[in-house]
Amino acid sequence: xxxxxxxxxxxxxxxxxxxxxxxxxxxxxxxxxxxxxxxxxxxxxxxxxxxxxxxxxxxxxxxxxxxxxxxxxxxxxxxxxxxxxxxxxxxxxxxxxxxxxxxxxxxxxxxxxxxxxxxxxxxxxxxxxxxxxxxxxxxxxxxxxxxxxxxxxxxxxxxxxxxxxxxxxxxxxxxxxxxxxxxxxxxxxxxxxxxxxxxxxxxxxxxxxxxxxxxxxxxxxxx
Numbered sequence: 001x002x003x004x005x006x007x008x009x010x011x012x013x014x015x016x017x018x019x020x021x022x023x024x025x026x027x028x029x030x031x032x033x034x035x036x037x038x039x040x041x042x043x044x045x046x047x048x049x050x051x052x053x054x055x056x057x058x059x060x061x062x063x064x065x066x067x068x069x070x071x072x073x074x075x076x077x078x079x080x081x082x083x084x085x086x087x088x089x090x091x092x093x094x095x096x097x098x099x100x101x102x103x104x105x106x107x108x109x110x111x112x113x114x115x116x117x118x119x120x121x122x123x124x125x126x127x128x129x130x131x132x133x134x135x136x137x138x139x140x141x142x143x144x145x146x147x148x149x150x151x152x153x154x155x156x157x158x159x160x161x162x163x164x165x166x167x168x169x170x171x172x173x174x175x176x177x178x179x180x181x182x183x184x185x186x187x188x189x190x191x192x193x194x195x196x197x198x199x200x201x202x203x204x205x206x207x208x209x210x211x212x213x214x215x216x217x218x219x220x221x222x223x
Contacts, residue, residue, distance in 0.1 A: 002116050007036040007050035020105045033057025045073055047115060052079040060093045067094040074115035114177035117156050127162045129221055130206040134162055153178055157193050161219035170216040
């Protein structure tokens with residue numbers, strides 16, 4: 001189970017984040033930047049979610065400090081500051097993703113899982129559909145004697161869809177989760193990767209990837 005550090009000075013927001021994330025992840029909390037750095041020094045943190053406006057060390061300074069100290073963990077900034085300049089400052093400081101409050105917790109979980117996959121941090125680890133095993137530790141899909149290692153983006157796309165069978169992901173959702181917020185890839189890139197996955201697994205009876213015209217894509221478990 002991945003270890004998430006939540007840095008938030010507002011007690012109610014901090015407790016709500018902890019409540020919504022705990023169970024899916026192991027959660028540690030900190031009230032501010034200095035306490036967060038102490039937690040990081042203890043080791044074991046896989047991903048950090050931080051507010052920006054905090055007394056003492058703010059979120060920008062916190063991220064700059066941890067990057068200067070060599071910490072390479074993924075960081076999501078979660079804040080009420082929503083201008084393009086604020087986001088630019090966050091990415092310049094070294095964050096990997098940026099979300100504005102109020103929080104959509106379903107989307108937050110998508111983004112956390114996408115970053116954990118991108119950084120090859122095991123959380124769920126494997127998805128098993130019938131005889132098919134999708135293994136995040138090796139980026140492989142196996143079934144019986146068949147085993148294939150997928151290119152990174154194809155694997156992340158497949159893992160995303162199979163993590164939430166039946167859920168429709170828009171092309172924008174997929175680009176954000178698989179390629180990243182700042183990526184210059186477009187919808188044609190998503191279509192290309194979807195088509196590659198369909199060709200790879202067209203003989204599989206366990207699942208299929210469906211197009212929802214005008215909206216996006218979803219994985220359907222067939223047996």
